[in-house]
Amino acid sequence: xxxxEIYQPCGLAExxxxxxxxxxYERDENGNVTGWHKAPVGA
Amino acid sequence: MASTQTWSEFNGTGxxxxxxxxxxxxxxxxxxxxxxxxxxxINSTNNENSMTKxxxxxxxxxWNSLSALTYKIDNNAPATxxxxxxxxxxxxxxxxxxxxxxxxxSTTGLAANFNSSSTPYGTGTSSTTAGGxxxxxxxxxxxxxxxxxxxxxxDIASRTITASWTES
Numbered sequence: 715x716x717x718x719e720i721y722q723p724c725g726l727a728e729x730x731x732x733x734x735x736x737x738x739y740e741r742d743e744n745g746n747v748t749g750w751h752k753a754p755v756g757a
Numbered sequence: 758m759a760s761t762q763t764w765s766e767f768n769g770t771g772x773x774x775x776x777x778x779x780x781x782x783x784x785x786x787x788x789x790x791x792x793x794x795x796x797x798x799i800n801s802t803n804n805e806n807s808m809t810k811x812x813x814x815x816x817x818x819x820w821n822s823l824s825a826l827t828y829k830i831d832n833n834a835p836a837t838x839x840x841x842x843x844x845x846x847x848x849x850x851x852x853x854x855x856x857x858x859x860x861x862x863s864t865t866g867l868a869a870n871f872n873s874s875s876t877p878y879g880t881g882t883s884s885t886t887a888g889g890x891x892x893x894x895x896x897x898x899x900x901x902x903x904x905x906x907x908x909x910x911x912d913i914a915s916r917t918i919t920a921s922w923t924e925s
Contacts, residue, residue, distance in 0.1 A: 723837060725903055732903065749861030
């Protein structure tokens with residue numbers, strides 16, 4: 715069953731820019747958020 | 758016959774300086790294997806990341822065959838605002854606090870090759886029949902935080918990184 719709640723495991727919306735880094739969400743094949751990481755802006 | 762294993766940590770330029778037989782590993786804001794983590798904390802209020810940490814499993818002893826090595830962590834998102842990211846690498850990069858760009862560390866297993874008797878950096882092979890010393894490819898991890906973390910200041914719970922392999 716798909717997760718219908720908005721899961722923000724980092725507490726910030728996807729794409730939030732923090733300094734020179736941005737929040738990237740990770741999703742499974744069903745589109746559910748499974749994790750997150752920061753990546754350099756523009757990477 | 759059976760292999761023995763220890764964890765090595767790598768710091769400094771090119772993450773090339775090895776500290777052998779590590780009994781612990783802490784994410785912190787300094788690139789060394791000696792400073793207490795409490796002396797170099799990661800400030801989630803400032804959305805800080807730890808230094809990237811390079812570790813590798815180091816085999817010794819005798820064996821017929823080693824294969825199917827994986828690294829995993831028990832939990833890569835232990836709280837809102839905390840993420841432990843990781844990747845198996847074939848080259849060392851000087852540790853830094855900038856985001857590694859790696860994805861959340863696998864909780865099911867990242868495949869790693871067996872590299873050589875002298876370094877964990879290189880392409881390696883998926884199995885090895887040599888005895889003696891053998892480094893698995895290195896694992897790079899980083900603790901990333903955002904100001905949404907509500908548990909600070911203070912220690913976070915310990916995490917367990919597991920290496921698994923097939924041996925005969």
